[in-house]
Amino acid sequence: MSAAVEVNHLSKRFRIYHERNQSLKVALMRGRRAKFDEFWALKDVDFEVPTGKTFGLVGHNGSGKSTLLKTMARILVPDRGGVEVHGKVSALLELGAGFHPELSGRDNVYLNGSILGLSRKEIDRRFDDIVGFAGLDEFIDTPVKNYSSGMYVRLGFSVAINVDPEILLIDEVLAVGDEEFQRKCMDKFHEFKEDGRTIVVVSHAMGTMRTLCDQVAWLSHGELQRIGGPNDVVDGYVEDAQTSARAQDDEQAYSREVSIEKAEVFGPSGPASPATTGQAATIRLHYAAKSPVADPVFKIGIHTVEGDYVTGPSSRVAGMDVDRTGTRGRVDIEVPRLDLLPGGYILSSAVYSADMKKAYHRPLPVRFDVAAGRSRETLGLMTLNGDWVHVTEGVAPPVLGR
Ligand SMILES: Nc1ncnc2c1ncn2[C@@H]1O[C@H](COP(=O)(O)OP(=O)(O)OP(=O)(O)O)[C@@H](O)[C@H]1O
Ligand SMILES: [Mg+2]
Incomplete structure (x- = not known):
């Protein structure tokens, strides 16, 4: 050849x-x-x-x-x-x-x-x-x-x-x-x-x-x-x-009373489906705890691959009380309609003590992609999903030449 x-x-x-x-x-x-x-x-x-x-x-x-x-x-x-x-x-x-x-x-x-x-x-x-x-x-x-x-x-x-x-x-x-x-x-x-x-x-x-x-x-x-x-x-x-990410992760000295084992983002048909603009999406954090922990706070952050900060919600701000963890479990953020435009994004996540003073664990960020849905927009980070309406007011201009 x-x-x-x-x-x-x-x-x-x-x-x-x-x-x-x-x-x-x-x-x-x-x-x-x-x-x-x-x-x-x-x-x-x-x-x-x-x-x-x-x-x-x-x-x-x-x-x-x-x-x-x-x-x-x-x-x-x-x-x-x-x-x-x-x-x-x-x-x-x-x-x-x-x-x-x-x-x-x-x-x-x-x-x-x-x-x-x-x-x-x-x-x-x-x-x-x-x-x-x-x-x-x-x-x-x-x-x-x-x-x-x-x-x-x-x-x-x-x-x-x-x-x-x-x-x-x-x-x-x-x-x-x-x-x-x-x-x-x-x-x-x-x-x-x-x-x-x-x-x-x-x-x-x-x-x-x-x-x-x-x-x-x-x-x-x-x-x-x-x-x-x-x-x-x-x-x-x-x-x-994955192996080197885990190794790097282990070097960080977190107390890991609760640790985030895996963070993932997926579309409407479950974990194997891609996140898609305009469709439902789930951001899922799988956690493990040495023994049950009271009132931890979960937090995520989304950046573009270019490094722009998009959003940073937490379970506390959202008003979701974790109350008490199991020794394993998951926290889902269910997004009814994902308004991020297609492209590459970085998901970071962390879990904190109830008073937010201590990070139990902060795993390495993971990359996820948003696929193009029906939206034809390409500019910026998100779609407004707005309906465009035009209303005329006042007097119509005269037609020239008459
Ligand atoms: N003109 C340059 N001067 C100095 N260092 C450079 C230059 N171009 C690339 N590098 C360095 O060479 C290395 C390889 O860069 P390269 O762009 O080929 O990586 P890559 O595999 O394409 O990465 P990515 O997946 O981020 O695109 C990097 O460490 C980068 O910082
Ligand atoms: Mg390159």
Whole structure:
């Protein structure tokens, strides 16, 4: 089997410069040499991506996935080893990367197309397809700085797939966009696959990695940990992530009179169903207590993956008296209609003593995803679920020309 991408003992180093906030004068007086630490983001990574296959990259934050994709795209230069790419590459690497904020969507399509090696004529020919796929006809002459993140991704993705690449590199964009767009992307991936093109995709959405990929590689701290069939590798990765989360958790010195064993968020049909915008959801905390404890207070917090604080309810504020715990049990927060927009979120949780002065336990936060429901909104964090009404008042303006 031939290889579309050969990664040969690849290592990539970054330099982290210190004292960045010093004034120019001080920096100049100290001389030209800045102080820096070296950091190897990729260490002797060696594998091949077979031609015509869909290849996934998984790993914890900072494990080097984006760095690896960027070296495949020739945006970063290897420090040791190398990457050989056999075929025309198109990449969607970061949200809005390669877009010029002041330019319109139209101008950015031309700019990006030419960066990806198309002539003006070739872009002319594909222009309608690109805009149509992105669903941005109305906004194509608006400066992209006014686009929502969903619109950015749609346009970027649409350009990347419509320039006829043999190898497509995609970094963590599958979770963005509404349901319809996600489906269109999946269709496009399958079409690509049938055409015998190669896809390298990075994602934290493990379900998607299992179904989409022919092969998956797992990076850990810049090293290739495992490579193989998607289920094997994803299972290994998930298990490892849980084990290290537990180990870290145990290091924290909580008294654990009550401890939260597991926190989860799910949709209307029970624990296996995804939380979905506009549908009922349950946030469930499973607890254990050494012996029954009186009046503990449970608290949760929800942040976006970007770190914005969304909400932080507690059983006390909600007026729910836990009274006395069992030695095991659960606390459910039943949400009649989840108004969070689709995307990635972080759930933190904690259990306190009755006077709130002592945290019995605060487990590591967990990530959950909200799937797109019927809401077509993409801006902000939540949907108001409002009905729009228009009422005219006063006198109607005269019709011109009469
Ligand atoms: N330009 C840079 N300068 C210095 N350090 C960098 C640079 N780019 C990445 N890094 C560091 O290299 C490591 C790998 O980063 P990378 O973005 O490849 O991780 P990742 O696996 O894509 O993570 P995530 O899942 O969060 O996207 C991180 O520790 C990151 O801080
Ligand atoms: Mg990344």
